[in-house]
Amino acid sequence: MCWIAECEICAVPMVVWRWHGVTPPADHLTHMHARLRDVATAQIGEYWMDDHMRNIPDHWHAHARPKGGFFGRGSSLI
Numbered sequence: 001m002c003w004i005a006e007c008e009i010c011a012v013p014m015v016v017w018r019w020h021g022v023t024p025p026a027d028h029l030t031h032m033h034a035r036l037r038d039v040a041t042a043q044i045g046e047y048w049m050d051d052h053m054r055n056i057p058d059h060w061h062a063h064a065r066p067k068g069g070f071f072g073r074g075s076s077l078i
Contacts, residue, residue, distance in 0.1 A: 040064030
């Protein structure tokens with residue numbers, strides 16, 4: 001249904017819906033949010049979910065951003 005990857009631009013965990021489109025069914029969203037939560041919590045601790053699709057607007061995905069930040073790995077960029 002989905003895969004978890006590290007965003008090449010932001011260096012944060014992200015979940016990508018397996019199918020192309022922007023409106024996953026509610027049960028798919030629940031599943032994908034749970035998978036991202038598991039990985040994000042282990043890798044970055046507290047996070048916020050960002051599902052604004054900036055660079056790939058036609059394929060649903062969401063990023064787990066560090067609490068109080070935007071980029072990962074201790075980036076000074078905000």
